[in-house]
Amino acid sequence: TWSSVPQGPPDAILGVTEAFKRDADPKKMNLGVGAYRDDNGKPYVLEAVKKAEAILLEQNLDKEYAGITGVPDFTKAAAKLAYGDESPVLSNLAITQSISGTGALNIGANFFSTFYPHAKNIYVPNPTWGNHNAIFSRAGLKVEKYGYFDKSTNGLNINAMLEDIKNAPKNSIVLLHACAHNPTGVDPTQEQWNEIAQVVKDQGHFPFFDMAYQGFASGDCTKDAYALRKFVADGHQVVLSQSFAKNMGLYGERAGSFSIVCADADEKSRVESQLKILIRPMYSNPPIHGARLVNTVLNTPELKQLWLDEVKTMAERIISMRTKLRNHLEADFGSKKNWEHVTNQIGMFCYSGMTPEQVDKIKDDWHVYLTRDGRISMAGVSSGNVKYLAEAIHNVTKD
Ligand code: PLP
Numbered sequence: 001t002w003s004s005v006p007q008g009p010p011d012a013i014l015g016v017t018e019a020f021k022r023d024a025d026p027k028k029m030n031l032g033v034g035a036y037r038d039d040n041g042k043p044y045v046l047e048a049v050k051k052a053e054a055i056l057l058e059q060n061l062d063k064e065y066a067g068i069t070g071v072p073d074f075t076k077a078a079a080k081l082a083y084g085d086e087s088p089v090l091s092n093l094a095i096t097q098s099i100s101g102t103g104a105l106n107i108g109a110n111f112f113s114t115f116y117p118h119a120k121n122i123y124v125p126n127p128t129w130g131n132h133n134a135i136f137s138r139a140g141l142k143v144e145k146y147g148y149f150d151k152s153t154n155g156l157n158i159n160a161m162l163e164d165i166k167n168a169p170k171n172s173i174v175l176l177h178a179c180a181h182n183p184t185g186v187d188p189t190q191e192q193w194n195e196i197a198q199v200v201k202d203q204g205h206f207p208f209f210d211m212a213y214q215g216f217a218s219g220d221c222t223k224d225a226y227a228l229r230k231f232v233a234d235g236h237q238v239v240l241s242q243s244f245a246k247n248m249g250l251y252g253e254r255a256g257s258f259s260i261v262c263a264d265a266d267e268k269s270r271v272e273s274q275l276k277i278l279i280r281p282m283y284s285n286p287p288i289h290g291a292r293l294v295n296t297v298l299n300t301p302e303l304k305q306l307w308l309d310e311v312k313t314m315a316e317r318i319i320s321m322r323t324k325l326r327n328h329l330e331a332d333f334g335s336k337k338n339w340e341h342v343t344n345q346i347g348m349f350c351y352s353g354m355t356p357e358q359v360d361k362i363k364d365d366w367h368v369y370l371t372r373d374g375r376i377s378m379a380g381v382s383s384g385n386v387k388y389l390a391e392a393i394h395n396v397t398k399d
């Protein structure tokens with residue numbers, strides 16, 4: 001029956017981990033997948049999450065199904081974290097729990113392809129997270145690109161971004177990374193976000209925010225929500241995909257949300273009814289444990305403060321690794337290349353500028369694993385291996 005099924009390629013990101021696991025060298029480094037590691041290179045379960053878990057255990061809750069849209073206290077708390085406690089849009093927000101950020105994007109993609117009356121094309125940054133293309137095209141949307149990364153500066157090409165968004169057909173959907181852009185680590189400044197919001201408005205485009213790293217860019221969840229909240233303040237009826245995988249270290253728990261800012265209570269009611277109809281045949285209802293953890297952290301003041309401190313600690317550890325990596329490259333190994341972007345970029349990733357050939361060489365010669373676009377997951381770098389990484393990068397990039 002399945003003789004005509006062709007072998008597919010491994011996932012560009014998850015395939016890196018598979019190759020890493022096959023390598024027996026003790027010096028090997030996995031800088032592929034974007035998952036936080038502590039300074040000993042170990043996965044990190046947040047203290048706030050452990051404490052929430054203890055509280056939940058004590059509560060001895062049942063394991064009944066959640067409703068189709070999940071745990072209501074979770075979605076309320078998640079919305080406040082993203083839009084702000086006092087945001088006026090909360091009262092007319094259609095929101096559902098989702099299977100983390102990936103699930104939220106899928107709900108959004110399907111909602112747009114079914115109900116968005118104006119267009120079936122979605123503009124995503126060039127480059128963007130690979131899964132965006134797959135998710136949106138599977139849902140029947142046409143994926144188009146807007147300029148984003150400038151190879152000559154390893155920074156943002158704001159002119160190309162504004163120009164391409166301006167030239168997109170009116171009422172297009174525009175996907176925006178709320179902060180800590182994946183894969184480039186390059187975000188617009190607040191002033192640039194203001195301009196982007198204006199251009200999106202002038203063209204009647206629909207802003208679709210993907211927020212997978214709130215807190216991870218600056219260490220401050222409020223600052224990292226600037227773009228989302230600016231668009232909302234400017235009157236955009238945004239949609240938002242939200243993930244707690246990274247900022248609460250809940251990768252495998254799959255806690256996230258998808259929300260749509262609605263004009264009034266009637267619109268909210270109609271939109272939510274259709275979200276339920278969309279979700280029911282996909283998975284009926286979402287997992288409860290991760291949502292209960294997030295809810296407990298966000299709604300217990302001491303745990304919330306502890307969590308905010310831990311997000312900051314994670315973000316700052318990554319920032320300190322950027323500084324060390326650049327210093328080792330320049331001061332210890334005398335690299336003549338420009339490495340300013342290592343410290344200018346933010347969030348989980350450094351878009352190093354390494355070519356696919358250099359990525360192959362650093363794997364073969366140095367046992368350092370990263371995606372072929374040259375993206376380094378900075379979370380995999382630690383005090384113990386940052387100098388080795390600098391030596392490896394210097395050696396494969398020096399001529
Ligand atoms: N969006 C972006 C840009 C991401 O980088 C990720 C994870 O890496 C996600 C969404 C969704 O991740 P998850 O499904 O684990 O929440």
Ligand code: TYF
Pocket residue numbers: 013032033034035102129182
């Ligand atoms: O490193 C990245 O960009 C992501 C990480 O279910 C990831 O692809 C891995 C697994 C997953 C979602 C995101």
